[in-house]
Amino acid sequence: MFSKYMKRILETLSNPFEFFCLCISLEENLFKTKIAYVQDHQDDLKSLLIPSIQIKAFEICKILKLNVLQDVIVKAFSLTSAVSIIVPLLKMEIEKKSNLTDVSSMVKKLHCQSHFDLNELIMPLFFQNKILEMEKLLDLNTELQKEFLSLLDKLVGNEVEISDLLLSCNVKQLKGQMSPKILCKLGLRLLKKYNIDTGLCPNIMHRSKLSSLRYLFMRCYHQNELSIDSLTLFAVELSENDTILKTEILDLFLEYCDIYSGFLFVQKANIPQSSVPHQIKYLQNNSNKLEEERKRHENNHLKKSKNDFYMLSIPYSSICQIETIQEFNIALEDLKSCSVLGIDTEWKPTLQFDKEEELMLIQIATSDKVYLFDMLSLQTLLTSDHWGKIGELFSNSNIRKITYSFTGDKKCLATFDSQLRDHLKRMANVIDLNDTKKVLVDHYPQIFSYINSKPEKFSFKGLSEMVYLCFGKPLDKMEQCSYWSIRPLSRSQVVYAALDAFCLLDIYNYLNEMSLKLGFEDWISLQKQAMDPVTPTKKSSKSQTTKFKSPKNKNKIKNPQLKEPKQNIPASLFKVVCDTMLQGLGKHLRSCNIDTEILSSYDHHEKCIEHFKRDSRVILTRGNVYHQLRKNVPHSHIMSIRSDRLKMQLEEVVKKFNVVIEESDIFARCCECNCCEFMTFDPQVLSKAKTHKGRSAVGSKLVSVNEGKTSFNIIEGVTDEGLKVRVEEVPYGVLNRVPLIYVCSKCGKCYWDGTHMERMRANVSHVIKH
C-alpha cells in the first residue's frame, strides 16, 4: 500500500530528487526501500539532476555509514559524473582532518583517485596505518602504485626522512610501526600484487635478500637445522652479482665466529681480495692456521651424536635414486604391487619473493626400500603418461598412502601435469599423520609411548615431534632446508630424504601395533570418528576432502566404549529447554506434553545452562550456540537441531531421545505457560462472562465450574483463586458450538476441540506412537 502511495506522490512532484534528499535525511530505512524509483526513472529525470542536488546527495553520503546505501546514492544521483564538484569538497574534508577512511571510501566509489596527489591521500593513509584503505585506492591506478613503491623504497634505504614526509603530507602523528622490516614486507607484497619490476625498489630487494640470509645463518648456527655446506650454497646463489651483499655475508660469517666457512665462501663466490676481511686474509696466507681451522670445523660438524636422533632402519643400499626412465619404470612396477607406501617430497626453499618453489625429490617408501625420484633429472624426461603412472598410485584405493601435511605438496604436484592432477583429485586411501597426531594426542594419548616423557626444552615440531611421541627420539632436521638442487646429493641428504618417507611407515606400523596392544578397535576408524562432525555445516559439506579439525569439535568424538543405552522416555517425564531461536519448536513440544522451558527473545542463551543445572533439562539449540554451550553440558543433555522445518525438528528430538508420545499426551499441557493442569468450563458460562466483560456492573455473580471444584465470577471473569480466564480470545461461535472449554489453571488460556486443535494434531501426528 505504502509503495503505491509513494509512487503516486512522486509522480506529482516537480523534482523528486529534492523530496528524496528530505526523506533520506529523515529516515534512512525509508530511503533504502524506495530509492529504486530514481534508478528506474534515471533517463527521464536527467535534466533535474542539478549540481546543488548532487552536493546534497554527497552530504548525505557523508552521514550515512552503510556502504550499500552509499553505493546506491552514488548510482542514483550519478555522482561519478559530478567529480569536478565533489573533489574540492573531499579535499576540504581532508583539510578539516575528517575521517580519512570515509574520504578514501568516497574517492574510491567516485573513481577519482587521479585527482589526488600521493601526499594528499595515499601517504596520510599510510602514515595513519590504514594500509588496506590505501591499497584500495592504489589498486586502480598504476602510476600511483609506482610512485608509492618508489617512495617506500627510499624510506627503506634511508634516502628520505620520515619527519620530512610527515610535514609534506600535513600529518602530525604517526600510527603503527615504520620499521624497515615492516616497510620491506609491504613493499614486497605490493611489488608482487601489482606485478611491478623489482628494479624499481633496489633497497627493498637488497634488504629482503639480506634478511633471508640472516634467517639461514640463525637456523644454521643457533638451531642446528641447516648444514654449513647448504648455507654456503644459498649464500653464493643469493649474492650473485651483488658485491655489497657478498661483503655483508662475510660479516655474518665473522659475526658467527666461523672464519673457516667465510674463507670457503670467498673462494666459491669469487670475492675480490680488496673486499676480503683481514681475519680471512690471515687464513689465506697461513696454511698451518688454515689446517687447524679446517679440523676444528670438521669436529664441530660431527659434534652431535647420531644416537640423539631417530635413525633409518634399512641399509643405505636399500635407498634407490631414480634418475632415468628405465629406473623409473622398474620402480613404478614395484610400487604398484605394494599395499602401503610412505610418501614425501623435497622442494628448494623460496628465499627470494619472485622465485617459485621447485620440486627436487619425490620420496616413496615401501616396507623394505625407499625410492628417491630425482626430479631435477626426471622432469625433462617424464611424459604425461609417466606422470599418470605416479598419479595412479595416489588414486588406487588398494594402496594405502601415508603422508604428513601433504595438502600443500599435493597442490604443487597438481600443477605439473593434467593426468597427475586428475589422479590427485581422486586421491583415495590416504592417511595424513598430521591429522592423526592432532586427533590421537587429544583423544587417545595413551597410544603414544613417550607422550609423558618429553624433555623440558622440547622444541621439535611436526613430523619430528610425532616420531618422538612414538619412538622417544626426534628426527635430525639438519637437512630440512637443505640445498636440494645440488647434484650429486650428499649422503646426509639422501639419508634424510629417505628417512622422511620411511619413518611414515614406521609410525603407521607402530600405531597398528599399539592399538592392538591397547585393545582399540582400529586407530584409523577412531581418528575418522573424531574428525566427523556431528552437525555438518554448509561449509564443511562443500568440500568432502576438507577434514574437520576445529578444536571446537574436540568434544564431538563418539567414544565407542561409552555408548548410551537407548531407553524409551514417556513424554510427560522428558524435560527440555529451548533456545530463543527454537521458540516455535518449544510450543510444539509442549503440545505433545513435553515439559518445555522456552527462552524469551531477550534472554541470553546461557540461561539454558541454568535450566540444565536446576532441573536437569536437555538443552535444544543450534548453530554456534550449540558449540558454546556444549563446553558446559554433558553430551547427553544437549542437542543441536539441524532442520529448519518445525515438523522435522520435532521428529529429530523425539527420535534422538526415544520419547514416547501417546494420543493422550496431545494438548495435555498449555502451549503458552507449560502448565499441565486444566479446568473444564461450560461454554455457556463463558459466553455470559464474555457478554459482561468491560461493562461497569456492580456486584458479582458466582457460578460453579470445573465439575463443581471451582467457583467463577461471571461479572469479573475470575475464579475464586484469582485466575483471570481469557474469555475474550474465544469467539461467540465457538462458545455456542463446542460442548466443553478447557482453561489453563496457570495462565487462563482457553482451549477447545476445534479446527486449531485439528491443525496442531496434524502437525504432531507423525511422532505419535500408534
Add this chain to the structure above:
DNA sequence: GGTTCAGTCACAAAAGGCTA
C-alpha cells in the same frame, strides 16, 4: 626467510521467529 593451509575474529548483510 618464503609459502600454504586452517582456524579465529570482526564486521556487515541476510535470514528467522515473533508480534502487532
Add this chain to the structure above:
DNA sequence: TAGCCTTTTGTGACTGAACC
C-alpha cells in the same frame, strides 16, 4: 506485511603451524 530483535552466514584480515 512490516518492524524488531537475534542469530546465522559470508567475507576478509590476521595468526599460527606446517612445510621447504
